[in-house]
Amino acid sequence: MADDIILKVRDLHRVYDIKGGMFKKASQLTAVKGVNLDVERGKTLAVVGESGCGKSTLARMLTMIDAQTSGTIEIDGLPIDISKTGISREMRQKVQIVFQNPYGSLNPRQKIGHVLEEPLLLNTDMPAAERKDLALQMLEKVGLQPEHYGRFPHMFSGGQRQRIAIARAIMMKPKLLVLDEPVSALDLSVQAQILNLLKDLQDEMGLTYVFISHDLSVVRYLADKVMVMYFGEVVEYGTRDEVFENPQHDYTKTLFAATPNADVESIRKRLAAKAA
Amino acid sequence: MSLLEIRNLRVEFDTAKGPFRALDGVDYTVDQGEVLAIVGESGSGKSVAMLATMGLLPDSATVTADKMEFEGLDLRTLSAKERRKVIGRDISMIFQEPIASLNPCFTVGFQLGETLKAHTGLKGKQVKDRVLELMHAVGLPKPEERFNAFPHQMSGGQCQRVMIAMAIACKPKLLIADEPTTALDVTIQKQILDLLVKLQQESGMGLIMITHDMGVVAETADRVIVQYKGRKMEEADVLSLFESPQNPYTRALLSALPENAKGDRLPTVSDFAQAGGF
Numbered sequence: 329m330a331d332d333i334i335l336k337v338r339d340l341h342r343v344y345d346i347k348g349g350m351f352k353k354a355s356q357l358t359a360v361k362g363v364n365l366d367v368e369r370g371k372t373l374a375v376v377g378e379s380g381c382g383k384s385t386l387a388r389m390l391t392m393i394d395a396q397t398s399g400t401i402e403i404d405g406l407p408i409d410i411s412k413t414g415i416s417r418e419m420r421q422k423v424q425i426v427f428q429n430p431y432g433s434l435n436p437r438q439k440i441g442h443v444l445e446e447p448l449l450l451n452t453d454m455p456a457a458e459r460k461d462l463a464l465q466m467l468e469k470v471g472l473q474p475e476h477y478g479r480f481p482h483m484f485s486g487g488q489r490q491r492i493a494i495a496r497a498i499m500m501k502p503k504l505l506v507l508d509e510p511v512s513a514l515d516l517s518v519q520a521q522i523l524n525l526l527k528d529l530q531d532e533m534g535l536t537y538v539f540i541s542h543d544l545s546v547v548r549y550l551a552d553k554v555m556v557m558y559f560g561e562v563v564e565y566g567t568r569d570e571v572f573e574n575p576q577h578d579y580t581k582t583l584f585a586a587t588p589n590a591d592v593e594s595i596r597k598r599l600a601a602k603a604a
Numbered sequence: 605m606s607l608l609e610i611r612n613l614r615v616e617f618d619t620a621k622g623p624f625r626a627l628d629g630v631d632y633t634v635d636q637g638e639v640l641a642i643v644g645e646s647g648s649g650k651s652v653a654m655l656a657t658m659g660l661l662p663d664s665a666t667v668t669a670d671k672m673e674f675e676g677l678d679l680r681t682l683s684a685k686e687r688r689k690v691i692g693r694d695i696s697m698i699f700q701e702p703i704a705s706l707n708p709c710f711t712v713g714f715q716l717g718e719t720l721k722a723h724t725g726l727k728g729k730q731v732k733d734r735v736l737e738l739m740h741a742v743g744l745p746k747p748e749e750r751f752n753a754f755p756h757q758m759s760g761g762q763c764q765r766v767m768i769a770m771a772i773a774c775k776p777k778l779l780i781a782d783e784p785t786t787a788l789d790v791t792i793q794k795q796i797l798d799l800l801v802k803l804q805q806e807s808g809m810g811l812i813m814i815t816h817d818m819g820v821v822a823e824t825a826d827r828v829i830v831q832y833k834g835r836k837m838e839e840a841d842v843l844s845l846f847e848s849p850q851n852p853y854t855r856a857l858l859s860a861l862p863e864n865a866k867g868d869r870l871p872t873v874s875d876f877a878q879a880g881g882f
Contacts, residue, residue, distance in 0.1 A: 378789035515645035520870035549862035586794035588819025
């Protein structure tokens, strides 16, 4: 059982120094305070919270963009602490990330084929022909066509771009995929397609997801475990059903109460209250 | 008489590849005290319709309509000068990005005052008093301190409150809110929606909510127009829309909501497009 845990985080902290200026003293901001979590292989952990709660800082540490101040991260048995050891190719292959805005995360001057091949070029010694084969396979896997290989990002819609960003992230066959609000910038119908794609890929490749989102309906649909963060701290952590059916912390309750209800019963209630 | 009545609205944009029709013959009516939601995905023409009404589209757009009246006033033939008297006073609009909608170089108190100076006869101290009153009405804490704050010193939710204060400053008869909560957190979204509905009920103004979020529609609207690719797919009161959607596109939108997911996969709009033929 224990070796099925692919991501293990213990007492993770991240402190940012804020520079002082002429009128301001230097201070410190703790963005993440003592996070503990375990994710099993092939499962999805959703991290929920509002802007400034530290969920993206957490994602940056898990994906080795940023170093932790203290605490331990272990991905697939490999300890991660980039401030001490730097990043090796092996570490890079374990984890990849998909960002929120597919317009900002693709280089406008890079053809899609190169976007997909770049992780292989940097992290493996694969010959060019093999890289191209893999890129073409990946395009098909995420629902795009081979002729898209030579096109530029501006020729694609938002949903297609997000497919490209996902394809790039799984080129290295990572164990863990961090998804930072991957569907927030997309239309409802495109959102459904991308969520379906993520589910298919998870089944097919045995991927483990850390899914960062503020949209509770998406979280409920996708997650196995849910973690709610508030001002850098974890205020709620449990299986999806535990958290949704019996929220413990006041903030989680506020969050549920604030989520718009699109069911007929609550519309009827609202209209009745208005007529009264 | 309806507050706003538009018949057969068409908007075309000149592009390098010839004219592009963004909106193709859509009718809108809003009554006093009514909340109309216009819902659709990007490219459905929901924002274009309201920008055309406000006269805010660029010169590359050609707007035609059989009828376009606000309280019996023909908006099609209005000169720019006459239009400025109506816009900002009788009709006002709130946009999606609150921080981008405010001028970063001026304090929010000054920017709120500008609207009042342009449309009312208030002067000096009267303007300041009314601004503080408005800031209080939209629930900004400590209006006296906030009066001299710059937009960057406030959060997104607070900036949106300032925008709302600005929009209701002259007691408009019609308020158009274009995705007012899309950039905000869920808890802040709830506060802003509650505020808009409260202000609408107190003043009896007409409110048009442009949104892509079915949850927002369910929480605020009386009547809903569903648009897709510049055409109206369905118009219904909010309860019948959610209870028994008539149009296949509306059904597709509702079933793509993750909370309505049945089974393992979410149905997508393209699944319905093949079956429903729209």
